[in-house]
Amino acid sequence: VLPPEIRFAAATVLHRLFLCFSTYCYYDITETDGVSTNELYHSVQLYLSRSASVAATRLSLSRGLNSSAFTFGLSSHDRLVDTFRGATATWEHVVTQRQAQTFSWRPLPEEKRSFTLRIKKKDKPLFVPAYLDHIMDTATELRRRSQERLLYTNSRGSSGGIESRGFPWESVPFKHPSTFETLAMDPERKELIMADLRDFTEGKAFYEKTGRAWKRGYLLYGPPGTGKSSMIAAMANFLGYDVYDLELTEVSTNSELRKLLMKTTSKSIIVIEDIDCSINLTNRGPKKLPIDSPSPSPEDSNAASPKTITLSGLLNFTDGLWSCCGSERIFVFTTNHVEKLDSALLRSGRMDMHILMGYCSFPALKILMKNYLGIEDGDLDEKSDLVTGLEAAIDEAEITPADVSEILIKNRRRDKLAASAELLETLKARWEKRRKEGGKKSSGDGMEVEEEEKRALDSPKESGQAMEGRNGKDEGAL
Ligand SMILES: Nc1ncnc2c1ncn2[C@@H]1O[C@H](COP(=O)(O)OP(=O)(O)OP(=O)(O)O)[C@@H](O)[C@H]1O
Ligand SMILES: [Mg+2]
Structure with missing residues (x-):
C-alpha cells in the first residue's frame, strides 16, 4: 500500500497527463477570488438562467429586490450545453462544502461555488475572449431589463x-x-x-x-x-x-x-x-x-x-x-x-x-375586437353580413381607435356577436352622419381644407421615411 503523499502525487501526474491528451480545456469561474466577488461568476449565472429554465431538471429560483423578473439557477453538478458561433460549450455548476476555517478576517460562505466551462481545445480562439464578452453583454442587458423602468x-x-x-x-x-x-x-x-x-x-x-x-x-x-x-x-x-x-x-x-x-x-x-x-x-x-x-x-x-x-x-x-x-x-x-x-x-x-x-382601419379593428371582446381570427364567419358590414363601414365612419375602444368597453359584458352588432350599428350611424355633413360641405371650404392637408402631408414624404396609413383616405385623417 502506497503512502498517501505518493498516492496524491500519482493522481496529480495522471490528471495532468489526462489534461494534456484530452481534446477539451476547462475554465473554472469561482464565485469569489478569495477577497472580492467575481463579477464574471454572477454574469454567467444570469446568462445561463435564460436557457436553464427549459433545459435543466432541478433549478434554484430567486428574485432580487426591485427586480421584476425571476432568475433561474443551476443546482449543484447540473450541466447545461450552450452553443456559440456553431461551437459547443458545456457548463457545470460545482458546489462544494468549504472545509472548516481555522482563521479568517471575514466570514466566508459555507459553500464554495463555481462554474466550469468545458470547450474543445481547437475552439479556444473562438471562445476567448469573444464568448466571455458575449456573456458579460447579455448579462448586463438582462439585468437592465429585469429592473423596474422609470x-x-x-x-x-x-x-x-x-x-x-x-x-x-x-x-x-x-x-x-x-x-x-x-x-x-x-x-x-x-x-x-x-x-x-x-x-x-x-x-x-x-x-x-x-x-x-x-x-x-x-x-x-x-x-x-x-x-x-x-x-x-x-x-x-x-x-x-x-x-x-x-x-x-x-x-x-x-x-x-x-x-x-x-x-x-x-x-x-x-x-x-x-x-x-x-x-x-x-x-x-x-x-x-x-x-x-x-x-x-x-x-x-x-x-x-x-x-x-x-x-x-x-x-x-x-x-x-x-x-x-x-x-x-x-x-x-x-x-x-x-x-x-x-x-x-x-x-x-x-x-x-x-x-x-390614422383612423381605425379594418385590420386595426380586428385587433381591438380581439383585445376587448376576445374575438380571435376565425371566430366570426368572414363572409357573414356582420364582418363584411364592419369592413365596409369602418373606413367610411372615420372613427379613432379610442372611440372604437369606448364602444367595445361599454359592450364587453354582452356576448361577442351582440357586441359586434352594436359596434356595426354605431359605425353605420357615423357613416350616415358623415355623408350628410360631407354633402353640405363639399362645395366650398371642404376642398380648401383638403388642399391644405395634402400640402401638409407632402413635406414629411419628401423629407423623411414617411409611412402612409391604410390607404389614400388616411390623408384626410389629418
Ligand atoms: N391604436 C390604438 N390601439 C389601441 N388602443 C388605442 C389606439 N388608439 C387609441 N387607443 C385607446 O385610446 C386611448 C387614447 O389613446 P392615446 O392616448 O394613445 O391617443 P393619442 O393619439 O396619444 O391622442 P392625443 O393626440 O390626444 O394625445 C388609449 O388609452 C387607448 O386605450
Ligand atoms: Mg397622446
Whole structure:
C-alpha cells in the first residue's frame, strides 16, 4: 500500500497527463477570488438562467429586490450545453462544502461555488475572449431589463423650482400596459416599426462605422385618440427603455434644455408630446434657419427674448453635439397638426421616420375586437353580413381607435356577436352622419381644407421615411 503523499502525487501526474491528451480545456469561474466577488461568476449565472429554465431538471429560483423578473439557477453538478458561433460549450455548476476555517478576517460562505466551462481545445480562439464578452453583454442587458423602468418628467407643477437637489427630472415607475400586441394598427406597418427599432438597438457597429450618432427620431402624427401615446408606451415596453417625458412649456431657456438632456441616461426614449402646442415653432417665417449654429442668431434673440426657448435650441437638443452625450437614444415627437411644424424639424435625418397614426382601419379593428371582446381570427364567419358590414363601414365612419375602444368597453359584458352588432350599428350611424355633413360641405371650404392637408402631408414624404396609413383616405385623417 502506497503512502498517501505518493498516492496524491500519482493522481496529480495522471490528471495532468489526462489534461494534456484530452481534446477539451476547462475554465473554472469561482464565485469569489478569495477577497472580492467575481463579477464574471454572477454574469454567467444570469446568462445561463435564460436557457436553464427549459433545459435543466432541478433549478434554484430567486428574485432580487426591485427586480421584476425571476432568475433561474443551476443546482449543484447540473450541466447545461450552450452553443456559440456553431461551437459547443458545456457548463457545470460545482458546489462544494468549504472545509472548516481555522482563521479568517471575514466570514466566508459555507459553500464554495463555481462554474466550469468545458470547450474543445481547437475552439479556444473562438471562445476567448469573444464568448466571455458575449456573456458579460447579455448579462448586463438582462439585468437592465429585469429592473423596474422609470418614467421621468421635468414638470413639477407648483412645487418648487425646476432643479431640486441638482436633478432636473422627477421619476415614477413606468407601468404602462400598452404593447405592440395590443396596439391597433395595420400589422405590416407595426412590423416595419418593430423591425426599425430592432435594427436600431442592434446597430452599434453600424452607427460607429458610418460615423453617425447612435440615436433615432420618430415623429408620430395624427388626430387625437389614434394611439400616439400608446405607441410610445409600446416602444418603451418593447425595448425596455426608460421614458423621459419632456414638458417644453416648463423649460424657459435653451441652456436649461441642454441641462435636461445631459441628465438623461442612455437607452431611453425622450418624448415631446404635442410639439406644435408647446413651442411656437413657426415664428421664424420663411427665413433661413440657423439650425446648425449652437446659439440663436442675433436676429432671433431680438425676436424671441433670451427667456424663451427657440426652434434652433430644440433642434440643437435633438441634433447637435449635445445630443450625443450618451448613446442609444430615441427621440419621439407627437403632434396633431403636422402641417404646423417647421420644415426644419421635418427634414431628412432629423426625424428619421414619420409615422401617421390614422383612423381605425379594418385590420386595426380586428385587433381591438380581439383585445376587448376576445374575438380571435376565425371566430366570426368572414363572409357573414356582420364582418363584411364592419369592413365596409369602418373606413367610411372615420372613427379613432379610442372611440372604437369606448364602444367595445361599454359592450364587453354582452356576448361577442351582440357586441359586434352594436359596434356595426354605431359605425353605420357615423357613416350616415358623415355623408350628410360631407354633402353640405363639399362645395366650398371642404376642398380648401383638403388642399391644405395634402400640402401638409407632402413635406414629411419628401423629407423623411414617411409611412402612409391604410390607404389614400388616411390623408384626410389629418
Ligand atoms: N391604436 C390604438 N390601439 C389601441 N388602443 C388605442 C389606439 N388608439 C387609441 N387607443 C385607446 O385610446 C386611448 C387614447 O389613446 P392615446 O392616448 O394613445 O391617443 P393619442 O393619439 O396619444 O391622442 P392625443 O393626440 O390626444 O394625445 C388609449 O388609452 C387607448 O386605450
Ligand atoms: Mg397622446
